[in-house]
Amino acid sequence: MPKHLVFRLAVITASAVIGLTAVSSTAEAAAPPLSHPRIVAHFDRPAGQVAESVVVRPNGSADVGLILSRQVAHVTLGGRVEVLATMPLPADGGVHTPGPGAASVTGIERTEDGTLYFLYSAGDEHLTGLWKLCPGGKPERVAALPAASFLNGLARDDRTGDFYLTDSTQGRIWRVGSHGGTAELWAAGEDLAPVHFFGANGVKVHNGAVWVSNIDRGTILRIPLTGRDGTAGPHQVRASGLDSVDDFAFTGRGDQLLAALNIPSQVVLITPGKADRVVLDERDGLQNTTSLAVDGHTVYVASGALTTGGDANLLTARLDRLGRPIHPRNGSPMVSTAGSTTMGP
Template identity: 50%
Template sequence: MSKRSTRITTVRTVLSAASVAALIAASTLMATAAPASARPADRPLTDIRIATHFDLSAGQLPENISLLPDGTADVTFAASRQVAQISPRGTTRILATLPAPTDGGVNTPVLGFPLTTGIVHTADGTVYVLYATGTADLTGLWRLRPGHAPQRIAALPATGLPNGLALDARSGRFYVTDSVLGTVWTVPLSGGTPTAWSTAPELASKGFLGANGVKVHGGAVWATNLDQGTLLRIPIRPGNHAGAPQVKASGLAGIDDFAFTGRGDDVLAALNGPNTVVRIRPDGTSTTVLDAGDGLQNPTSVALRGKDVYVPSAAYTTATDPNLLRARLGGGHQ
């Protein structure tokens, strides 16, 4: 039996059958993804460690992350419909479980199971998350207020897969990537009807997942495309119109979400299939800074607060150890 077949068999024992089709597709991606450039001896990350291990059998597959000022991390668990909070000491606490679709989520595009994805929190303690179910009554942007039940504040197309979520605090607008429809949506902070902000071909999928991670940075929306292996910059024009996408980096097969290091356009990005985190320089070149030897298990996103780096791994295809890795960003990484 091949390694890939063994991996899929293992996954069947710990996740619902509805998840298997998506994981097979992801395994194919991993098998064909090109590795990133070799990791340098003078690594920009130090104090690398696995801070928290999650429960694979409970569907605790961390998909996205948002950091609070005290080092607490809010994460979405893709396969359990849950939002959780990880304390600085590594303790996991479930904040909310989103309602299950009546059909079990079998019509969720591409994946076939309900998926909790992007996450953002605001200074008042409110958490916003994306939820994809393949049903019109649940798919969209949800708001979690302390002491209140989760509430959907914006409906998104059931035929799509809302994935990445970013908030432009200056304009009070969310930007949402749709990995199936190849769209960036914009939604007011208060909720309401979404607007298709960009449907440029650079956002489209090539059969699996297209537009994925998203951030607002330097007067532009930055997004990744997992299938096309690209990092894009889309200028925000007057009147909140989308400019033409610029490909800032390419050849990054399996690129998921990412974060800016705070040094201009310098980026750390998770490459899901290849099991790596890469540093992408402003000139588009990339270097591997973390890999499976550091404990990565299909990394999904990256977050930074100061010099503290957080990398969730969902173990979608490794099916071994979903976890949260922490590291420190050194001063000599420029």
């Protein structure tokens, strides 16, 4: 082939590759990372069912912690809310609970055998702590925590079975072994402490570290698990400027995460090296966004409506890549159409 034709072909090929790359980059930037938001369940807000935490079952249904009603509940695939347990009030009615002055069920986790673990704060040394609820059983406290604590976020390390609990009023992270027992103070410091109301809030174990949000400071920290015993390493700020950040969840793409901003009623996508992006807001039905869970291609978002006084609900959305949903790991998630809740793809 003549040299001038070879050169011309190379130029055309290079231009085509550059053009395709540009189209791909533009499409990726334009594609909504979350699509098809649907409210799949409504909670009884006047009865105190303020949605605070959510964990997903293998079939795509969900379990939630409801703060003011002091309940652990199951949300079926049909959107029905079934109360699994209601926690007892302390003798003073819960008025001495740190922070809100009301006994509260907060963080929730689930193990493979179906046992639910959750946090209960009541300003009472006999009630405040980590609790478990076996299928068909009754709540049982497995670790006592100080009555001066307001326990908020709960995360489980799948490798060790250890639980990590945030204490929002004391600005601490506690660790409890897989079978309960004595709680160990794992991390503390100014960056975990509150400024006006609450400090350490949401918590996740991810990529060899414990990640935690500070709602007053608007930050998300990464604390490495170091040594053979998982000692807390240096605290690293990984995100900041997040107005009233509550819970968060990783998308499955490295350290990319979704964060729930409570007062703005938003979900924000945080990708390392890129600008933060609001992907859900009050127009989608969010009211005081409190908690997130990512399960395959489905994102679950809980709204508590604690200050808005509106609709406390559970919403799902599809996590997309270039407009194409990632294949789910589990069963069919809950979706809502035309005001009714049904199973969907």
